[in-house]
Amino acid sequence: MTEQAYRCWLQYETILNKQEEAHYWSYVQTISLQKETLIGQAIKRELNLAVESMFGKTSTWQEDAQLVLTTVADKARLRKHGINQEEIAELNEEGYIIKEKDNQLIVVGASEKGLLYGVFHLLRLISQKQSLTDLTIQDAPQNQIRMLNQWDNIDGSIERGYSGQSIFYSNGTVTTDEKRLTDYARLLASVGINAISINNVNVWKEETHLISERYLTDVQRLEEIFQSYGVTVYLSINFASPIELGHLDTADPLDAGVQQWWKEKVAEIYSYMPRFGGFVVKADSEHRPGPFTYERDHADGANLLADALSPYNGMVIWRCFVYNCMQDWRDRKTDRARAAYDHFVPLDGRFRDNVVLQIKNGPMDFQVREPVSPLFGALQQTNQLLEFQITQEYLGQQKDLCYLVPMWKEVLQFDTKVQGEGSTVQSIVNGSLYQAKISGIAAVANSGDEQSWTGHTLAQANLFGYGRLTWNADLTAEEILHEWIVLTFGHEEKLKRVLSEMLLASWSIYENYTTPLGIGWMVNPNHHYGVNVDGYEYSRWGTYHFADREGLGVDRTRESGTAFVDQYAKENADRFNALDQCPDDLLLFFHHVPYTHRLKNGKTVIQHYYDSHFEGVTDVEWLISEWQSLKSLIDPYRYKNVAERLQLQLSNAREWRDQVNTYFLRKSGIPDADGRKMYE
Ligand code: GCU
Known part of the structure; x- marks a missing residue:
């Protein structure tokens, strides 16, 4: 029986206790839902599935019901249920309210997406056996973009994938297994993930064609599945597409022919997918083409695409993983850790409004422990996304156990000090510190086509934890873990205690026997x-x-080393630079x-x-x-x-x-x- 592994944290286990069953059934026996849009249908499907599985019977969908699902647009109904406009006004557009009164439950979304998230929250509460009596919940995500990057290739392989083959592609074609993709979309939506790029950042020959007629109908099919769960689809593109697809002799961002080519290309993509998110770009990085070939910089490159996308509110997510991967080891002056800052800080302020720079959490590459990238804080007039890696490339490849939420929390809590105390990474990526127009978090997915999705069943905690943490960065690693354990394995006390001890210790165990x-x-x-x-x-x-x-x-000190330390705000730079003040767990990174x-x-x-x-x-x-x-x-x-x-x-x-x-x-x-x- 592999069903439990497949269901992850959406087990919807049968409720055996009679009293509990009566309590919850009294709410879900009748449900009302106004609209039958794509997201509305997904909400209905989810509730039907969950109710059937937990109660062994089906809800009746009717106008007057015990469980009322609606959005802010439905003013009359809100009035009827005593929900005032102030409560709603505080929510951002993905937020929701859940309220119980007199054995009636109402979930109000600030939008349809908000309603979807509210329904998943309600199902989580039931699965965790929390009482619904007198409940009042008001919740909304703290981070605007909560994205997954699939590193999947069209041949079905996954770059740095440790859980089988791709669920998106196999043998050179886009999958027709829509059930699997729908279940993936459900998992993502249930933890609030709202964006996904569906192909590898290294865009090889065949994948370059994903934005052409050859694949757009198939991509659109996938896009619709994700869209119905509130997940916006993006594609990674090849910067040299005008040459490879358009047969131009250049991809120079300042060339009028290239600009025109991208405009037409983007128009074509949006004719298939009006709600398409935009492009993810790895350029001039590890031999991928980019603006450097034409002696242009990354602002020129990103703005080229941004101008083509802006009429459709599309976005360019431009990665900062740019460094010299042809270094001579004899050369002691070049320091890879410096590279992203050196490339991008001089460009701060030059990017269009719909460009977001995607920055890996550390200055190197997803090692077991790195300091936070100094780009956070240094970039002040540029939209930013923080990039994590859920797939455990350097962290045991889903053979070794490594619960990553504690590491991610440390990154988010790091105080860059650029605007004084409290200039945390979280305040940058939630947009508040610099009033960014677009911001958030992205992460490389750890999923594949194995039954458990993540190879190691316990690595599911990282996918779950990533979603929950990016929704609410104030949750502790323990809180997230406890939720995950109960939703995934049930309520047994011993299980909760032992599993949480194992997972909470796992990152430091891995660090101890490695580096x-x-x-x-x-x-x-x-x-x-x-x-x-x-x-x-x-x-x-x-x-x-x-x-x-x-x-x-x-040696990255200012006196005798590469002076990387000076990419941080003075207080942090001094701390890392001084041998007696540098935290031991980063000692050898700096000294x-x-x-x-x-x-x-x-x-x-x-x-x-x-x-x-x-x-x-x-x-x-x-x-x-x-x-x-x-x-x-x-x-x-x-x-x-x-x-x-x-x-x-x-x-x-x-x-x-x-x-x-x-x-x-x-x-x-x-x-x-x-x-x-x-x-x-
Ligand atoms: C790492 C990883 C590559 C990946 C790259 C990236 O270097 O090993 O597989 O392509 O990061 O993030 O672009």
Whole structure:
């Protein structure tokens, strides 16, 4: 039975307790819904499915009902239910109110989308067995764009995908499995995700044609599915499309022919999809074409597309992942961490209103720990999206357990200090700090066509958590996790306790047996799973640890290093720059230190490295025994799925421990103070 794995957090488990059943049924036995639009139909489908599954019977849809679903437009009904205009006025257009009085329940959306989110909230409350009596909820998302980036290719492969093949494409065609896509759209809408780009940021030859007649009818079919769940569809495009599709001899953004070509192309796309979101662009990055070829800059490139899209309210999401990927490792002056800031800060203020820059959370590339990208705070007159990676490229590839919400929270809470205390990343991405017109969060999806969607069943928590956190960044990692556990696995106390301990510990466990103290990398080149300490040391990617017989770390200080620290506001720059103030967990990101350097916990760096690698493995053994203790409480498919992956994680952790410890023992000649088994 794999159904539970497939349903994720939308289990809609049968309510067995008679009293509870009576309480909830009294509300859902009759339901009224005004409009039968696309979203309205989705709402109805969801409620029918949930009610059928939880109660084994069906609701009656009628004008006078116990559960009233409506929007702000329906003033008469609001009056009838005693909801005043002030309550509504406080909501943004995706918000909603849920109110219970005298055994009647009303859900009011500020828009139809708001109503959809309100209905999912109500279903969450029921699934969590929360009482509905006297309920008053007013809720709205804090971040405007809450997006997923699929890195799916038309041949069905997924760049950095660890859960089977694409659910969007197979063998060179767009999928016809609309059931699966509809279920994906339901999952996304249920946690408030409202945008999706449906192809890889690396737009290869065939994918370049997604914006042409060859594919637009198929893309439109998918777009309609997502649109009916309030999810706006975007496409990643190839900057050289005018050459590859239009047969022009240039893609120069300042060329009139190129500008005309994009105008016509965009008009064509919108003739298929009037609510199309716009383009995601990876340009001049890792060999993708871009404006540099024509000696133009990224503002020229982005504005070209923005002008074509603006008559349709379309958006250009332009990625800042631009750096020299052909670096000579002998060159100690170039620092990849500096690149995004150096490229984009000089362009601040030059982008059109409908351009949003998409910035990875850290200055390198989704490592287990990085400082926040200094672009946050430095860009003040440009729309910005924060980019997370849900797919666990460098974080165990959904074989190893790693609950990511605590990491994301740290990023959002980071105080850039650019406008004094409280200039957090969250205040930038929610648009409040700089009054941005467009802002929000995007993340690389971790989904694929395996039964569990995410390969590792527990990696579902990251997809769920991403949605919940981007909706409400004030939720704690624990709150999100508790919700997810109950919705996914039920109410058993032991289950709640053990699972939450496992997941909350998992990021630091992974960090311990891989690359603690902020150094990152040390992975196998290309596929990025498993240890290879020098795997990237003499490569062209700008990703070095500089270990020698005395010490390790990257000197990014202003006195002797690359001065990357000075891309931060002064207070943060000074803190990272000073060896005694730099947080230990980022020490090696900013400083090259001797192995004998003492951390704030009194240990030397080398001893800390040995200890954390031994601990990491012991902790994975603990994860295994904790999981085993849940066997009787979990269905066999999901139990086995996780149990198997935990064994893979254990082998991985052991390999990391032994290679890293041996490597540093050989380099430094300093033995483990506790004399544990090492391989000289
Ligand atoms: C990483 C990743 C690539 C990806 C790139 C990006 O480098 O390994 O697969 O294309 O990020 O974000 O564009």
